[in-house]
Amino acid sequence: MIRFLSRRLAYMALTLLLVSLVSFVIIQAAPGDYAEIFAAQKAATGAIITLADIEAMRIELGLDQPWYVQYGRWLAGALHGDFGYSWAWRRPVGEVIAERMPLTLTIAFATLIFMYAVSIPVGIYSAVRRYSFGDYAFSIAGYLGLAIPNFLLALVLLYISQQYFHQSVGGLFSPGYENAAWSWAKVQDLLAHLIVPVVVLGTSGTAFLTRAMRAAVLDELNKMYVLSARASGLSPMQLLLRYPVRMALNPIASTLGWRLTYVISGAPIVGYVLALPDTGPLFLNALLNQDMLLAGALIFIFCALTIIGTFVSDLLLVLLDPRIRLE
Amino acid sequence: MSALAEIPVLSVNQLSIAVDNDGTPVPITDDVSFTIGRGEVLALVGESGSGKSVTALALMQLLGAGLRIARGEIVFETHDGFRTDVVRLGAKGKAIEALRGARMGMIFQEPMSSFSPIHTIGAQIAEVVQVHEKVGRAAARARAAELLGKVGIPDPVGALDRYPTEFSGGMRQRAMIARALICKPSLLIADEPTTALDVTIQGQILQLLRSLKREFGMSILFITHDLGIVAQMADRVAIMYSGRIVESGPVRDIFRHPVHPYTRALLDAVPRLGDIDRGRRIQPIAGAMPNIFDAPSGCRFHPRCPVRDMPRCAEKLPPRAEVEKHFVECIHGERELAK
Structure with missing residues (x-):
């Protein structure tokens, strides 16, 4: 068990290192370096910058060093939460991200909870009542959910909630609450605003997971141990929850792990459409503006979250399945 | 042996099981009747597809989707005065659930897959007690450990917390037997319980079943295709062919004096010690068992029968002949039994 965990942890550290390298490469891939961009900006304001100035700045920032030295510095900084300076925001990258990360995480976790809370019971129902009216209805809804692009669903839901519920959907709070102190009313307001992004981000994942759960339960229902449990006198419900569902989980x-990736990578476009003040639009703008330190930091954090998600799912599997523990 | 009691623990009368074939029911067992006395072991013998396993499942109303009992009764009566017709109980609900695992136990061919791999052996055995009796977890576990000890599992208390994957096939079948017997059923249905095991383990399991039968005073319906096991285990035997019981009777009578040509052919197909020295070869039965969707008319064995009397055998079912509890369904039955 301890060997299993330490091996997983080691893999995780290794993957993170590789991901950081990829992030760094992406940062470096943009044409020009920080000093040139800085110079171009200064020049635009009318200041006179000489080549010697740029060179001096390069030396000062360490941009004249070989790539691995730069990478080492960047990585050392990243581990302390210092991802460099965003020239678009004129603030440290870490600060800009820290402002918006909690919201991204809130939406991501709310979406995960939504996906599992809906797909598991519906998948079980569809498997047990296979080919019933309900199963077909859920299947159709599921295929629609898989087929509709996120941004379209976002626009439709925006329209519906604006038109019929008089709910402002852009952003996370109604205008009055934005700067108010935390209160129950504010939490309710937040939850009401979370519904649309969560549904938009979670629908196709939910549809996919429902199909997966249905297939897994159907698979288990035909296993010999189900017959032998029935022969022992368990009622259908006791049996279903105890064995096939437990196995199908x-x-x-x-x-x-990859559900989390999916949610996080789907977030920018949805966040943009819904005007959410999370890291989604931040990431998109960073790419558009070639604010590469910010973009690289976000890529690194997103990847790190995915790797952590995978680790958590490995841990869950160990808890759920003794065969893995025993190995 | 079979005079242990007058009233049989189980009497199956004219049981027909049908499979639904696009709306039309096709019988897969037809007019199956047999009884099992108290403390008796009845072996139900037949090839794959003869309908023996389906019959066993029907006894506990465990038929799979598409299969149903079309006709007949399954009267189950235990020494404490409990009496019911399992057919009438139906396949769902409290009444049949209270019967399964408590008054009738069942063990299966595949000890590997008969347990959930992600629950402990102890939990899966103790659960049966908790389903049927108002006992606490600790008491149920203690009972499970006691039973595991009885079926010969070393360190039964420690075994409670182990997983099926940590057990060998033979150990798993022993645990399966413990699970089936923990509520002291009057009837144990054993559906080819040793088929998936090594020969040496097979012998141990049969030995165990014999001693548990004596200890628990239960009856056993033993489904098998192995005539060697029949000789070791059973008091009486019923031979099934294409959904019908063609011959039944005490094991000695059937083995010494088989009457039905199918039974004879089965016995001729058993290898014996010294066969090679005597220049004897195993006699395979020519042809194959008919498909249930295309069953022959009259006696279902007639296309393969060496002693058929055409066209009589193809016209209608042969009559049932009986001499001293030895039943045969063959037109030559009466004459042969009289010999």
């Missing part, structure tokens, strides 16, 4: 739990 394993493949579902194992996909948690």
Whole structure:
């Protein structure tokens, strides 16, 4: 068990290192370096910058060093939360991200909870009542959910909630609450605003997980141990929850890692459409503005979250399945 | 042996099981009747597809989707005065659930897959007690440990917290037996319980079942295709062919004096010690068992029968002949039994 965990942890550290390298490469891939961009900006304001100035700045920032030295510095900084300076925001990258990360995480976790809370019961129902009216209805809803692009769903939901519920959907708070102190009313307001982004981000994942859960339960229902449990006198409900559902949770739990990736990578466009003050629009703008230190830092953090998600799903599997523990 | 009691623990009368084939029911067992006395072991013998396993499942109303009992009764009566017709109980609800695992136990061919791999052996055995009796977790676990000890599992208390993957096939079948017997059922249905095991383990499991039968005073319906096991285990035997019981009777009578040509052919197909020295070869039965969707008319064995009397055998079912509890369904039955 301890060996398993330490091995996983080691893999995780290794993957993070590789991801940081990729992030750094992406940062470096943009044409020009920080000094040139800085110079171009200064020049635009009318200041006179000489080549010697740029060169001096390069030396000062360490941009004349070989790439691995730069990478080492960047990585050392990143580990302390110092991702450099965003010239678009004129603030440290870490600060800009820290402002918006909690919201991104809130939405991501709310979406994950939504996906699992809906797909597991619906998947079980569809498997047990296979080919019933309900199963078909959920299947159709599921295929629609898979087929509709996120941004379109976001626009439709925006329209519906604006038109019929008189709810402002852009952003996370109604205008009055934005700067108010935390209160129950503010939490309710936040939850009401979370519904649309969560549904938009979670629909296709939910549809996918429902299909997966249905298939997994159907698979288990035909297993010999189900017959032998029935022969022992368990009622259908006791049996269902105790064995097939419990077994079917394993493949579902194992996909948690890439569900998280999916939610986080789907977030920028949705966040943009819904005007959410989270890291989504931040990331998109960073790429558009070639604010590469900010973009690289976000890529690194997103990847790190995914790797952590995978680790968590490995841990869940260990808890759920003794066969893994025993190995 | 079979005079242990007058009233049989189980009497199956004219049981027909049908499979639904696009709306039309096709019988897969037809007019199956047999009884099992108290403390008796009845072996139900047949090839794959003869309908023996389906019959076993029907006894506990465990038929799979598409299969149903079309006709007949399954009267189950235990020494404490409990009496019911399992067919009437239906496949769902409290009444049949209270019967399964408590008054009738069942063990299966595949000890590997008969347990959930992610629950402990102890939890899966103790659960049966908790489903049927008002006992606490600790008491149920103690009972499970006691039973694991009885079926010969070393360190039964420690075994409670182990997983099926940590057990060998033979150990798992022993645990399965413990699970089936923990509520002291009057009837144990054993569906080819040793088929998936090594020969040496097979012998141990049979030995165990014999001693548990004596200890628990239960009856056993033993489903098998292995005539060697029949000789070791059973008091009586019923031979099934294409959904019908073609011959039944005490094991000695059937083995010494088989009457139905199918039974004879089965016995000729058993290898014996010294066969090679005597220049004897195993006699395979020519042809194959008919498909249930295309069953032959009259006696279902007639296309393969060496002693058929055409066209009589193809016209209608042969009559049932009986001499001293030895039943045969063959037109030559009466004459042969009289010999």
